Amino acid sequence: MIKVEHLVKTFGTTHAVDDISFEVNEGENMVLLGTSGSGKTTTLKMLNRLIEPDSGSIAIDGKNIIGQPAEILRRSIGYVLQNNGLFPHYTVAENIAIVPNLLKWDKAKTQARVAELLEKLHLDKNYLNVYPNELSGGQQQRIGLARALVANPPVLLMDEPFGALDNVTRSKIHGEFLALDELKRKTIIMVTHDVQEAFELADRIALMDKGKIIQIGSPANLLFNPVNDFVRNFLKEQHLQLEFKTIKLSDIWEYLPEGGKKINTSLIPASSGVWEALENFKFYPRENINVLNQQNKEVRPITFDQLMAAFSKYKNHQSHE
Amino acid sequence: MNEHQQTLWEFMQQQADKLGVQTMQHIGLTFISLFIAVLVGLPLGIYITRKKQLSGIVLGIAGILQTIPSIALLGFMIPVLGIGAKPAIVALLLYALLPIIRNTYTGITGVDATVKEAAVAMGMNKWQVLFKVELPLAMPVILAGIRTATVINVGVATLASYIAAGGLGEFIFGGISLNNTNMILAGAIPAAMLAILFDFLLSRLQKLNFKKIKGAVKFAPVLLIFLSCLYFIPSAYGSKLTAGFTPEFMGRQDGNLGLISKYGLKIHTIVINDAVMYKAAQEKELDVISGYSTDGRLKAYDLVVLNDDKKIFPPYYAAPIVREDALRKFPELEKTLNLLAGKITDSVMTELNYRTDYLHQTPERVAKDFLVSKKLYRPERGGNEGTVRIGSKIFGEQYILASMYTMLIKGYTNYSVATKTGLGGTKIVFDAMTNDQIDFYPEYTGTGLLAILKASPQTVTRLQVSKDSTYNYVQHEFAKRYQIKWLKPIGFNNAYALMMRQKQANELHIKTISDLKRYLERK
Numbered sequence: 038m039i040k041v042e043h044l045v046k047t048f049g050t051t052h053a054v055d056d057i058s059f060e061v062n063e064g065e066n067m068v069l070l071g072t073s074g075s076g077k078t079t080t081l082k083m084l085n086r087l088i089e090p091d092s093g094s095i096a097i098d099g100k101n102i103i104g105q106p107a108e109i110l111r112r113s114i115g116y117v118l119q120n121n122g123l124f125p126h127y128t129v130a131e132n133i134a135i136v137p138n139l140l141k142w143d144k145a146k147t148q149a150r151v152a153e154l155l156e157k158l159h160l161d162k163n164y165l166n167v168y169p170n171e172l173s174g175g176q177q178q179r180i181g182l183a184r185a186l187v188a189n190p191p192v193l194l195m196d197e198p199f200g201a202l203d204n205v206t207r208s209k210i211h212g213e214f215l216a217l218d219e220l221k222r223k224t225i226i227m228v229t230h231d232v233q234e235a236f237e238l239a240d241r242i243a244l245m246d247k248g249k250i251i252q253i254g255s256p257a258n259l260l261f262n263p264v265n266d267f268v269r270n271f272l273k274e275q276h277l278q279l280e281f282k283t284i285k286l287s288d289i290w291e292y293l294p295e296g297g298k299k300i301n302t303s304l305i306p307a308s309s310g311v312w313e314a315l316e317n318f319k320f321y322p323r324e325n326i327n328v329l330n331q332q333n334k335e336v337r338p339i340t341f342d343q344l345m346a347a348f349s350k351y352k353n354h355q356s357h358e
Numbered sequence: 359m360n361e362h363q364q365t366l367w368e369f370m371q372q373q374a375d376k377l378g379v380q381t382m383q384h385i386g387l388t389f390i391s392l393f394i395a396v397l398v399g400l401p402l403g404i405y406i407t408r409k410k411q412l413s414g415i416v417l418g419i420a421g422i423l424q425t426i427p428s429i430a431l432l433g434f435m436i437p438v439l440g441i442g443a444k445p446a447i448v449a450l451l452l453y454a455l456l457p458i459i460r461n462t463y464t465g466i467t468g469v470d471a472t473v474k475e476a477a478v479a480m481g482m483n484k485w486q487v488l489f490k491v492e493l494p495l496a497m498p499v500i501l502a503g504i505r506t507a508t509v510i511n512v513g514v515a516t517l518a519s520y521i522a523a524g525g526l527g528e529f530i531f532g533g534i535s536l537n538n539t540n541m542i543l544a545g546a547i548p549a550a551m552l553a554i555l556f557d558f559l560l561s562r563l564q565k566l567n568f569k570k571i572k573g574a575v576k577f578a579p580v581l582l583i584f585l586s587c588l589y590f591i592p593s594a595y596g597s598k599l600t601a602g603f604t605p606e607f608m609g610r611q612d613g614n615l616g617l618i619s620k621y622g623l624k625i626h627t628i629v630i631n632d633a634v635m636y637k638a639a640q641e642k643e644l645d646v647i648s649g650y651s652t653d654g655r656l657k658a659y660d661l662v663v664l665n666d667d668k669k670i671f672p673p674y675y676a677a678p679i680v681r682e683d684a685l686r687k688f689p690e691l692e693k694t695l696n697l698l699a700g701k702i703t704d705s706v707m708t709e710l711n712y713r714t715d716y717l718h719q720t721p722e723r724v725a726k727d728f729l730v731s732k733k734l735y736r737p738e739r740g741g742n743e744g745t746v747r748i749g750s751k752i753f754g755e756q757y758i759l760a761s762m763y764t765m766l767i768k769g770y771t772n773y774s775v776a777t778k779t780g781l782g783g784t785k786i787v788f789d790a791m792t793n794d795q796i797d798f799y800p801e802y803t804g805t806g807l808l809a810i811l812k813a814s815p816q817t818v819t820r821l822q823v824s825k826d827s828t829y830n831y832v833q834h835e836f837a838k839r840y841q842i843k844w845l846k847p848i849g850f851n852n853a854y855a856l857m858m859r860q861k862q863a864n865e866l867h868i869k870t871i872s873d874l875k876r877y878l879e880r881k
Binding site: 085087108109110111112116118119120121122123124125126135136139184 | 470472473475476477478479480481482483486491494495
């Protein structure tokens with residue numbers, strides 16, 4: 038879907054982006070992770086030519102984007118900014134309808150699409166005629182997302198989209214983000230410096246430092262097979278939590294004991310992470326939770342100790358491979 | 359002329375027509391120049407946000423324009439654009455440019471970078487970014503600049519009357535010259551109210567929300583053009599010749615009022631500042647001007663004085679007038695000032711004025727040459743027995759006289775001298791005197807009689823019989839009312855006079871004011 042080859046950008050003597058290449062598959066969530074100054078935002082902004090690369094090529098759907106008029110290109114790529122970048126002089130409805138108006142959609146079509154998005158993003162219709170400064174940060178960010186999605190662009194670029202939000206709002210929006218079916222079909226490239234966020238939202242992560250990609254791969258790949266000390270150190274602090282989030286119940290299914298006694302009705306799918314399973318424990322004596330394997334519909338009730346034991350066995354097994 | 363003191367309200371009612379015309383001219387001048395300034399300043403302000411390296415130069419030049427004194431700027435305009443509306447509009451336009459360019463620049467560069475980036479990223483082209491995002495968001499700041507420019511223009515437009523462009527300055531400067539407080543206020547109060555009104559209206563516009571401002575901004579050019587048109591409504595009538603009179607001359611019984619009542623002269627008249635009037639006459643912008651019979655420019659510009667055959671211009675014999683307490687404080691002063699008494703005739707004064715006004719010699723040099731030739735000059739003694747403060751009005755002859763008195767005091771006494779020259783018109787210099795800011799200045803009998811004492815028409819008629827009766831009357835009245843003493847006359851009579859270009863007067867066979875009237879009435 039997106040193919041970046043030998044991309045270079047220098048500002049003065051700083052090599053902001055230093056000969057990087059990567060591919061993003063259709064429907065994939067690629068997260069560019071790194072500290073500030075690592076070149077991740079510069080890379081993102083070259084994809085819709087807010088920054089023009091010095092050399093290298095970028096192809097979307099097999100077409101080189103450098104040859105296209107920048108304005109036309111940008112109308113087919115959604116863009117979400119950290120500080121939402123909503124127009125303060127436009128109402129919510131006008132803000133969302135910017136790209137449809139540039140594309141000269143007819144009014145009825147635009148209105149219908151705006152209403153549809155508002156509903157999907159759980160925003161009240163009464164907000165249509167208010168100005169952005171009357172909304173909360175979380176609501177503004179949802180409007181920013183709606184504005185990026187309105188014209189159904191196949192590609193979505195997100196520059197620290199949740200960076201300005203408080204922790205509670207952020208984790209709530211993360212949930213909505215993962216659940217939103219509009220986003221499941223999109224090819225998304227997201228920039229963040231937040232490791233937790235990257236691991237929660239990414240299909241694959243490209244960890245960047247000093248303008249280069251140090252490692253690119255799935256969250257589990259980075260976590261368990263770091264290519265060097267930089268990657269290891271980058272993830273060190275939150276390692277256990279990241280493991281709980283990355284390892285799924287289905288991964289440790291074979292270590293979960295069979296034949297436990299079902300003493301409550303809770304049900305958690307095996308596609309969930311260990312972290313989620315832990316969150317389901319309410320911690321009373323002989324408590325267990327019921328894990329459902331979607332493939333064979335088998336349910337295994339397990340206790341906290343059994344879950345921890347399975348996790349430990351899985352990790353031992355991984356490191357001996 | 360009035361037995362009871364006329365109130366401001368009575369004056370404004372009496373002059374309602376003129377006040378209306380001047381107010382409309384004032385609004386017109388303000389908004390024509392503002393309109394053009396927006397047309398120039400807004401695009402320029404936008405341009406320098408795109409070419410940031412030019413912003414320093416452009417804002418610098420606009421800033422320098424702002425610091426040029428308004429009178430000087432108007433003066434520079436005359437050789438290029440003549441007199442009247444054109445130079446006034448250009449000068450006002452130049453003053454209005456800085457706030458408009460600067461606020462456009464500040465407003466646009468101040469738009470949130472994230473919002474601009476979003477606009478570009480949505481796929482807007484550079485014109486869409488400008489018109490849909492940058493300009494709307496910068497509009498409150500740009501409007502603030504236009505608001506500043508408007509208030510500046512309302513103020514500076516009062517000076518337009520100096521170069522015959524009309525406006526409320528006619529009353530203000532006429533009033534200052536005539537020592538007529540009502541006239542000053544009749545111009546100044548409406549001017550101040552216009553400034554406050556426009557400031558208020560624009561502040562309301564600035565506070566409108568984004569929705570309403572869109573409509574208002576579209577409506578604004580129409581309103582601007584409408585207000586600009588006000589300037590052209592009043593100037594509907596003309597005549598064969600054009601006269602340019604000073605604001606002072608316009609309001610005086612021994613000036614334009616006398617020309618109308620005694621001669622029945624009807625001529626298209628514009629009000630103009632003394633400093634540019636002669637030049638305008640020479641350049642054929644004006645045909646008839648009001649001047650002074652000893653003015654050096656008479657000779658320089660080849661003008662001729664029309665004979666005052668009905669004797670409406672009273673004698674204006676010059677003499678120093680001194681505070682009585684100053685005479686007590688400086689016992690040598692009276693004797694010294696009287697050294698000049700009777701020494702300067704009309705023709706001598708015209709010659710001296712010619713040397714300063716046209717040959718551009720310094721008043722000090724002209725004064726010294728004269729004193730040396732009359733064997734009156736003595737080197738400075740460098741004394742320090744107190745400081746005599748000399749005042750003067752703001753024209754050449756007064757500067758020369760002030761220089762002569764300075765040299766005489768320094769040469770003949772042990773006093774030192776502080777000069778406060780260039781004190782505007784009669785009102786300013788006379789107020790400075792009564793408020794003990796100066797000790798003496800040269801005044802004219804006619805001015806004392808009419809502008810300061812405001813003598814009734816009966817008194818004026820009675821006194822005009824002779825030079826001496828006027829002198830005696832003002833001497834007596836000044837001593838009684840102001841404790842100011844008139845010393846001996848210097849000799850020359852700098853009376854008002856109507857003048858024309860020599861060549862034109864000959865062609866039209868005009869020698870007297872009555873000839874002029876007959877010429878104008880001929881179809």
